[in-house]
Amino acid sequence: MSTTSSAAINRDAPVAIHAQISEGIxxxxxxxxxxxxxxLKSEPELAQDLGVSRGTLRRALTTLIQEGLLRQVRGRGTFVTSTTIEPAIAQRLSTLSEDFANQGIVTTTTVLECSLTDPPRxxxxxxxxxAGGSVLKLVRLRSTDRGPVALLFNYVRTDLAPGIEGVDFTTASxxxxxxxxxxxxxxxxxxTFSAQAAEADVAAQLNLETGSPVQYLQQVTYLADDRPVEYSDVWIHSGRLQVTSLLSRR
Amino acid sequence: MSTTSSAAINRDAPVAIHAQISEGIxxxxxxxxxxxxxxLKSEPELAQDLGVSRGTLRRALTTLIQEGLLRQVRGRGTFVTSTTIEPAIAQRLSTLSEDFANQGIVTTTTVLECSLTDPPRxxxxxxxxxAGGSVLKLVRLRSTDRGPVALLFNYVRTDLAPGIEGVDFTTASxxxxxxxxxxxxxxxxxxTFSAQAAEADVAAQLNLETGSPVQYLQQVTYLADDRPVEYSDVWIHSGRLQVTSLLSRR
Known part of the structure; x- marks a missing residue:
């Protein structure tokens, strides 16, 4: 970017040059x-554009990496970090909790309901x-330090997992x-992913206004023998969590 | 389902039994x-539940398959068809137009803008x-016979595709x-997928009320040599098109 010019650096200022660079970025x-x-441009290019040594540039970048604003990917370069959480649940059959764990994001789970029920038809x-059978209904709210990010309703076949209603899903996945x-x-x-208007109960749990757009995910999970084991409705706070896919053409 | 019982069949009615079965389904x-x-249950099970021959059942199912309400998947069984279009764009790097073509869905494309522009920063x-460079800005509306399903804004590097602004994207992908x-x-x-509230211009193109939830998709596409070639903002009418992923755990 031509806007990353050495004009931004003031060598007479009381602020160290690496700090000026960090602040500019x-x-x-x-x-x-x-x-x-x-x-970002490569380090040699960026250092040249700014008219500073690579050591000074690297010190500025290190500060920003420690602050979480930049991240370095081996062999690919330095990137601006996303401020939303970006799980890959559209692409891999991982769960939100697995994606959070992989990305080092700390979440808490509140179990709102865990009981046997006659599911909707x-x-x-x-x-x-x-019809009239009993399945586990599990309702959970997942939150990060920024607030609630996802409300999950799971229905699980209890003939395949007898006694599962006794599990403490505050800690277990x-x-x-x-x-x-x-x-x-x-x-x-x-x-299946779609955008929905949050109904009152969903909105209240996610700290949103009723009618706000929410990312809705419906899922049916199957065992290796092709039997369905679990159905879920998940509502995601799009401002805090965006579903990302990294895709290859070939 | 225990609700699929032979009680629904009336052998004295003037309507043929296979037609009664189709209507029940x-x-x-x-x-x-x-x-x-x-x-659906397997054909032998379903025929037994209904108290009809497999030939009669198959005639009923064939009618519903021709109507598009059911579909048969070799080796897996007979399924109820989704009434929304379900592209797999979260899972594969295919495009909407490729997914539509694969599913035999006829779409029309309206080109709303195709010009060189200075892109937003x-x-x-x-x-x-x-900054100040010129890229192709391509704005298209894709519709099916049910109405508009997606509004696409693409920005394409013209240094990689000189003269691309002269292509007729009504027919070309x-x-x-x-x-x-x-x-x-x-x-x-x-x-990246998220739910958004439709702004006035997006809502107008998709025949929605302003503020309705829409599925938003942001994309950056890269060449084999790692250079970005295309950026897009896509708004999808969730009532008409839902993004689906078929995922494997292992």
Missing amino acids: RSRIASGEWPAHYR PIAALLDVP LFGTLEGAYGLKIDAARR | RSRIASGEWPAHYR PIAALLDVP LFGTLEGAYGLKIDAARR
Whole structure:
């Protein structure tokens, strides 16, 4: 970018040059001029543009990496960090909790309901259980230090996981329990994404106004023998969490 | 489902039995009792439940398949069809037009703008072009016979595709042009999905009320040599098109 010019550096100022560079980059990120995922020029190019040594530049970059504004990817360069959480749940059959753990994001889980229930008919049909049957209904709210990010309703076949209503899902993960404690082989899922207007109960849990747009995810999970084991409705706070896919053409 | 009982069949009625069965299934689908992606019982089981021959059942199913309400997947069974279009753009680096073509969905494209422009700064940064440079801005509306489904804003580097502003994108696809006419090797993309409230111009194009929830997709596409070639903002009418991923755990 031609805007990264040495004109921004004031060699007579009481502020150290590396700090001036950090501050210049910080304001470009804040203004949106350098958006999330923007790749900075290579260090030699950037140092030359700024008229500073590579050592000075690296000191400025290190500060910003420590602040979490930049991240370096081996062999690819230095990028502006995204300010929203970006799980890859559209692309891999990982769960939100697994994606959070992989990205080092600390989440807390509040269990709002964990009980046996007669599921709504369309859900019974997708789970291939008879009407009037009983399945686990698990309602959880996941939050980060910025607030709630996702509200999850899961319906789980109890014939495949008897006694699962006794598990403490404040700490246990659902897939972890199904695979670990019950030895089930989760194999595949269909996930559908759409934008919805938040209904009052969803909005209240996610700290949004009723009617705000929320990312809705519907999922049916299947075992290796093709039996459906779990159905879920998930509402995601798009301002705090955006679903990302890194895709290859070939 | 225990609700699929032979009680629904009236052997004294003037309506043929296969037509009664089709109508019974049709109303289960319409009521949501059998939702999209619900897998019907196997033909022998279903025929037994209904107290009819497999030939009669198959005639009823064939009618519903021809109507598009059911679809058969070799080796997996018979499923209720989704009433929304379900592209796999979160999972594969295919384009909407490729997914539509694969699913046999006829779309029309209206080109609202196709001109050279100085891109907004964040887009220039993501495309790695200097400020004040000129890129192709392509604005298209894709519609099916049900109405508009997606509004696409693409920004394309013209140094990589000189003269691209002269292409007629009413019929040509963007990736097809970049790969075919310009011989570029599109390799990878980052796609981010979120729910947004439709702004007035987006809402007007998609026949929605301003503020309605829309599925927003942001994309940066890269060539095999890692240079960004294209940036896009896409707004999707969630009532008509839902993004689907079929995922494997292992």
